[in-house]
Amino acid sequence: MTNASFNPLEEPGQLSGLINPCILVIFGATGDLTARKLLPALYNLSKDGQLPSQFACVGFARREKTHEEFRKEAKDSIAKFSRTKPIDETLWAQFEEHLFYHTSEFHLEEGYNRLRSFLNELDVQFGTKGNRVFYLSTQPSFFTLICEKLHSTGLIYDHEKVVDKWSRIIIEKPFGHDLTSALTLQAELLKFLNEKQIYRIDHYLGKETVQNLLVFRFANIFFESLWNNRYIDHIQITVAEDIGIGTRGNFWEEAGLLRDIVQNHVMQVLSLVAMEPPVNLDADSIHDEKVKVLKALRPLSEEALKKEVVRGQYGPGFVNGAEVIGYRQEKNVSPTSNVETFLALKVFIDNWRWQGVPFYIRSGKRLPKKATEIAVIFKDPPAVLFQEGTKRNEPNVLAIRIQPDDGTSLKINCKVPGPSSSIQPVKMDFRYGTYFGIEPPEAYERLICDCILGDRTLFAREDEVLSSWQFLTPILDFWAKEPTTNFPNHPSGSWGPRDADAMIEKDGRKWRLL
Amino acid sequence: MSAHIIDPSKIQSELTKIWEGIDKVNKSRAALFNLVIYIEHNKRLDYIRSITQKVIEKFPSRVIFISVDKDAPQGELKTAVSVLTASSGEFVITCDLIEIIASKDTQMRIPFIILPHLIPDLPIYLLWGEDPSLKNPLLEELGSYATRLIFDSESGSSLQEFAKGVLKQKEQFKCDVADLNWARIEPFREILQSAFSSPLKIEELKEIKEMKICYNISESAVFCHPKVQATYLQAWIATRLNWTLKEVKAEEKCTQITYQSEKGEVKVAFETKEISDLPMGMILSLELSTNKNAHFLFERNIKLSNQVRATYSTAEKCLVPENFIFPKGGAGQSLIKEIFHKGTSLHYLKVLDLITKVDKNIC
Numbered sequence: 001m002t003n004a005s006f007n008p009l010e011e012p013g014q015l016s017g018l019i020n021p022c023i024l025v026i027f028g029a030t031g032d033l034t035a036r037k038l039l040p041a042l043y044n045l046s047k048d049g050q051l052p053s054q055f056a057c058v059g060f061a062r063r064e065k066t067h068e069e070f071r072k073e074a075k076d077s078i079a080k081f082s083r084t085k086p087i088d089e090t091l092w093a094q095f096e097e098h099l100f101y102h103t104s105e106f107h108l109e110e111g112y113n114r115l116r117s118f119l120n121e122l123d124v125q126f127g128t129k130g131n132r133v134f135y136l137s138t139q140p141s142f143f144t145l146i147c148e149k150l151h152s153t154g155l156i157y158d159h160e161k162v163v164d165k166w167s168r169i170i171i172e173k174p175f176g177h178d179l180t181s182a183l184t185l186q187a188e189l190l191k192f193l194n195e196k197q198i199y200r201i202d203h204y205l206g207k208e209t210v211q212n213l214l215v216f217r218f219a220n221i222f223f224e225s226l227w228n229n230r231y232i233d234h235i236q237i238t239v240a241e242d243i244g245i246g247t248r249g250n251f252w253e254e255a256g257l258l259r260d261i262v263q264n265h266v267m268q269v270l271s272l273v274a275m276e277p278p279v280n281l282d283a284d285s286i287h288d289e290k291v292k293v294l295k296a297l298r299p300l301s302e303e304a305l306k307k308e309v310v311r312g313q314y315g316p317g318f319v320n321g322a323e324v325i326g327y328r329q330e331k332n333v334s335p336t337s338n339v340e341t342f343l344a345l346k347v348f349i350d351n352w353r354w355q356g357v358p359f360y361i362r363s364g365k366r367l368p369k370k371a372t373e374i375a376v377i378f379k380d381p382p383a384v385l386f387q388e389g390t391k392r393n394e395p396n397v398l399a400i401r402i403q404p405d406d407g408t409s410l411k412i413n414c415k416v417p418g419p420s421s422s423i424q425p426v427k428m429d430f431r432y433g434t435y436f437g438i439e440p441p442e443a444y445e446r447l448i449c450d451c452i453l454g455d456r457t458l459f460a461r462e463d464e465v466l467s468s469w470q471f472l473t474p475i476l477d478f479w480a481k482e483p484t485t486n487f488p489n490h491p492s493g494s495w496g497p498r499d500a501d502a503m504i505e506k507d508g509r510k511w512r513l514l
Numbered sequence: 515m516s517a518h519i520i521d522p523s524k525i526q527s528e529l530t531k532i533w534e535g536i537d538k539v540n541k542s543r544a545a546l547f548n549l550v551i552y553i554e555h556n557k558r559l560d561y562i563r564s565i566t567q568k569v570i571e572k573f574p575s576r577v578i579f580i581s582v583d584k585d586a587p588q589g590e591l592k593t594a595v596s597v598l599t600a601s602s603g604e605f606v607i608t609c610d611l612i613e614i615i616a617s618k619d620t621q622m623r624i625p626f627i628i629l630p631h632l633i634p635d636l637p638i639y640l641l642w643g644e645d646p647s648l649k650n651p652l653l654e655e656l657g658s659y660a661t662r663l664i665f666d667s668e669s670g671s672s673l674q675e676f677a678k679g680v681l682k683q684k685e686q687f688k689c690d691v692a693d694l695n696w697a698r699i700e701p702f703r704e705i706l707q708s709a710f711s712s713p714l715k716i717e718e719l720k721e722i723k724e725m726k727i728c729y730n731i732s733e734s735a736v737f738c739h740p741k742v743q744a745t746y747l748q749a750w751i752a753t754r755l756n757w758t759l760k761e762v763k764a765e766e767k768c769t770q771i772t773y774q775s776e777k778g779e780v781k782v783a784f785e786t787k788e789i790s791d792l793p794m795g796m797i798l799s800l801e802l803s804t805n806k807n808a809h810f811l812f813e814r815n816i817k818l819s820n821q822v823r824a825t826y827s828t829a830e831k832c833l834v835p836e837n838f839i840f841p842k843g844g845a846g847q848s849l850i851k852e853i854f855h856k857g858t859s860l861h862y863l864k865v866l867d868l869i870t871k872v873d874k875n876i877c
Contacts, residue, residue: 007716008754009707011861021836049820053837127834434542434607436573 019452021054022131023119027146028138029059029070029101032247033172035077037203038137041444043078046095047088048441050449054127058100060115070101083442098126106142112153119155130165132156133451137172144188151192159194170199170451173264174255175460178476179469186462199451200460204265206443208432209406211458213272213374214286216400216408223398224277226378227353233395234358235273236375236512239266240367242319244492245341249332256339258472261363267294267468268460269402270359273374274349283457287464294467298348305478310500312342314366317492324366324492338487340479341365344500346507347471360504362511366492371514372402386413386423394425397512406440407431522593522614522627529595529610536597541606543597544574547853548632550656553643555583558669561736562643565849567598572850574600574609576636578628582652586617593627625655637661639853645670647679657687664849666694667742668795677866690858694849695742695795696865701840702747702797703861705812705822708838720755721777721804727797728785734794741769741784743795746865748782753864762872771872777805792819812838 024042026034045051059070075096079087102118104111123130134150136143147169150156157167169189176182189198204210217224226232239261245252252260271290278285300309315326328335342364349359378396386393397411409429416422432440450458489497495511504511520528533543549569553562559581566577577598583590592615600607612631616624632638640660642653647670657663663683670676684691710719729744748771752759757773757780771782787798796819802810808828815821824836 007707007711008719009703009710009751011859049839052839053821124834127836431542435544435546 019050019052019055019449020131020454021052021126021128022133022452023056023058023122023126023128024133024135024448024452025058025060025102025115025119026135026137027060027106027142028136029061030063030065030073031061031137033137034059035073036081037442037444038135038448039074040078040082041442041448043082043087043092043095044084044442045445045449047084047091050445054129056098056100056122056126056128058102058115058119058122060102060104062103062105064103065101067099067101071096071099074099106138106146106149109149109153112149112155116153116155130157132165132167133170133448134167135170135172135448140172140174140176140185143171143185147189147192156192156197159197166197166454168197168199168451168454169193170201170448170459172201174259175200175264175465176469177255177259179466179473182466182469186466195462196456198462199456200462200465201447202264202268202460203443203447204268204402205458205460206445206447207402207406208440209400209402210269210272213269213400218277227376229353229355229357231378232357233377233379234360234507234509236360236362236373236377237266237269237273238361238371238373238375238512238514239269239363240369240371240495240514241365242367242370242493244314244324244366245327245330245333247331249330252327252330252341253333253337253339257341257343257363257365258475262343262361263468263472264460264465266361266363267472268464269372269374270347270361271464273376274354274359276353281457283455284461286457287461291461291463291467292351293349294464294471296349296351296354297467297471298350299471300345300347300474302478304346305475308346308503309475309478310342310344310497310503311340311479311484312344312364312489312497312500313337313339313487314341314364314490314492315488317366317494319366319368319493326488326492327365328488338483342367342490342496342500344496344503345475346503358507360509360511362496362500364496367495368493369514370404373512373514374400374402375512376400377509386421393423399512405431405433407433407435518596519592519594522591525593525595525612525627525631529612532595532597536608541608543609544600544607545576545609545633545636546573547575547637547639547661548578549575549639549641549853550578550580550628550632550660551641551643552580552582552652552656555581555585558643558736562641569849569853570598570600570609573853574598574607575639576610576612576631576633578612578614578631580614580616580624580628582616582618582621584618586615588617588619590615590617591620591623591627592616621652622655624652628656629659632659639664641666641849643669645676645679646683647672647675653683654686657683657689660687660689662690662692662853663687664692664694664853667746668695668737668739670739673739673742673745674869674872677869681863681866681870684858684863691862692853692858693862696746696859696862697849698795699743699747699750699797701820701822702800702812703750704840705824705838706751706800709810709812709824709836718804718806718808719802720775721806721808722751722755722775722780722802723778723805724801724803725751725780725782726785726799726801727782728787728799730789730792730794730796730798731786732788732790732792732794737794740786740795743797744784745869747797747800749865749868750861752780752782753868754861759868759871789816792816 026038042057102115122128136146176185271293274293275289278289313327317324327333327341328337344362347359376398380392380395393413399409401407407430409427411425411427413423414426416424447458551562551566553559594613596611597608598611600609614624614627638660639662640656641664643666646665665680667673667676680691710716725748727744727748729740731740752773755775757775760774761772763770769784773780799813811825813823820840822838824838826833
């Protein structure tokens with residue numbers, strides 16, 4: 001290799017790579033996400049020795065607060081929400097010296113100018129070389145404003161011209177609330193940023209099992225060779241939560257389940273399950289294949305919108321034996337709200353591999369249990385052998401559990417020992433937690449690291465988000481046109497409204513009991 | 515051997531008995547690979563045992579621990595089985611340990627004992643705790659089953675002979691090879707790769723005229739070749755920059771190596787310090803000077819040994835020092851790294867190749 005930038009010391013696949021020096025600025029530093037996820041993630045990265053000492057974190061928010069107050073609150077949050085407990089006091093003493101707080105309104109340019117000066121001081125103190133990650137953990141309505149101010153005050157560098165330092169933005173979901181707003185937001189952001197500087201976070205992509213999907217599919221020949229319409233009858237994707245909306249009433253009244261979970265998490269999982277093998281593992285090659293899946297989704301006809309999309313809302317009921325209130329009784333929720341907290345739909349991917357294979361998706365709040373699973377239900381073998389009358393054997397099912405109890409199981413048929421020829425389905429089970437002795441890092445740890453390393457593989461690309469909205473926006477439009485009249489339509493603690501069962505049962509199939 | 519001694523024919527049945535006898539609530543028996551360890555009875559035995567425990571805590575595996583005792587009475591061959599606890603907490607992960615102690619004259623029976631107990635379809639990692647350059651028929655036998663042969667250059671009496679031995683085994687068994695000492699210098703390799711990643715810095719790297727490596731010579735019960743890591747590090751840089759070896763001056767307290775680079779001669783010198791809190795052989799600092807009067811110093815923080823401070827200066831400027839931090843190591847970490855690296859490091863093979871050409875025992 002004669003390339004001038006060829007690094008002779010580099011040996012791909014042998015060294016793991018060190019994290020670059022940088023400052024992480026969190027907008028919305030007093031929010032729930034910062035307390036529950038971001039600060040614990042940084043602490044654990046530091047604990048695992050994965051953060052460089054040339055690192056600082058600055059919380060940016062409107063509330064007046066000193067560095068010391070921010071650190072104290074951060075410590076409390078970490079003590080409460082960190083995956084590793086208790087707090088290591090020696091480590092904390094070092095870690096807290098890298099935590100700072102900056103008070104400003106999001107719209108005041110003066111606040112950003114002060115921030116720039118402060119970050120420059122921190123560069124000298126910590127050797128962070130001018131590298132910046134801006135994490136927008138705020139309401140989406142502030143995204144454009146913050147980017148505009150960061151740009152006008154020189155905090156975002158020109159991606160093409162500045163080569164000795166970098167600036168990146170992490171954006172939390174939702175990215176828009178429909179196709180039009182997503183397009184507008186993207187156009188606005190591109191006024192101030194290069195697409196390569198935008199990291200749209202979807203924490204599902206940071207989960208080990210989701211990352212394992214590619215390995216599982218493309219590093220094992222026997223799954224991939226069966227992964228098509230010849231052998232697969234249908235696929236079920238379930239994202240179920242047993243909790244309600246808690247204190248997020250205001251947000252849910254605006255968003256609903258389709259925007260909060262389906263548009264991002266479910267669509268990401270769907271595209272990973274259905275994508276073709278990428279030509280290599282570069283971020284763009286993987287994104288290209290995911291986008292092809294989303295673009296191949298069969299648009300939902302008016303008929304399909306009526307019959308194959310089922311919306312629901314939880315009413316009062318019992319979850320895990322405890323009595324719980326319905327959605328309309330939650331705080332900051334209208335008593336006549338028609339916001340969906342459950343969604344079931346059937347989709348088709350019109351490409352060579354998946355022609356005719358339905359993907360059944362269901363997701364909801366206040367379902368009987370927390371479970372995220374992809375289930376691949378295979379077709380029956382030719383019905384010549386091992387069949388008694390019309391009774392069919394159980395189909396083979398490959399279940400990939402994303403959470404909890406991450407792992408994979410395969411249901412196969414087996415002869416019952418003894419003189420009879422009875423057949424019994426049995427399960428071969430792999431569980432991450434009982435196979436590896438390593439505690440997997442939290443999704444946010446992995447994703448923050450990847451952003452600092454400049455690896456966009458596990459972040460959603462613009463066209464993925466837009467393609468997803470393009471497919472789902474007609475559902476929102478249809479619902480706006482035809483508001484529901486039967487909410488709440490299922491009790492808390494059930495697997496959703498009866499219409500969702502009817503939707504799949506009319507095809508001669510059933511939802512899996514998780 | 516602390517476990518109950520059993521007849522070799524009863525290994526499987528005893529393991530089953532143990533497993534059936536323990537309370538299996540929230541307990542799981544796991545094996546990601548077969549880890550076969552061979553070591554002769556010496557002062558490193560306990561060290562190898564301790565790093566084995568570290569490995570299974572992260573990656574539960576079926577451990578077959580073979581130790582050959584030269585002083586054992588003729589004909590002695592003991593086997594025992596027990597269960598290792600890989601992790602505690604809500605779910606306890608356990609794995610099997612099969613221990614074999616043999617006298618020299620019975621060691622060739624060992625392959626026949628262990629073969630039925632290698633779990634099929636799982637990789638077989640053979641940690642050979644002895645010098646691969648010494649002929650040992652057991653290595654010939656076990657090596658042929660191994661997916662990966664892991665050596666420790668600590669165990670060789672001469673680094674040059676060790677390098678020849680590893681290359682020979684690699685050629686013979688066509689499997690991947692690894693070396694714990696190579697893994698031990700990974701942090702420094704990471705840092706140098708990162709520090710010299712820009713085209714400008716790569717050009718400066720080519721201008722090196724002097725290199726000084728300082729390593730730790732603290733006393734150790736298990737290590738006795740403190741210079742191996744330093745030798746590897748300089749050889750790695752030399753091979754990556756295509757330097758050719760000119761001369762080696764190996765004197766009792768001072769070794770100097772001279773290479774020829776495309777820009778001129780490069781002198782490599784070794785220095786030592788004694789820091790009792792750090793492992794013997796650990797690299798403490800690396801200094802590089804270039805023809806253009808640039809000076810790079812990579813210095814390990816003695817108190818926080820997973821941190822290295824890098825300073826860069828020229829006649830005109832001195833940059834703010836940079837601090838590199840890498841995951842904390844500890845005993846067993848090198849073995850874990852070497853088990854899970856994919857393939858054999860081509861850089862490592864080139865380093866070995868260079869070391870075989872050194873006509874004096876520099877280490």
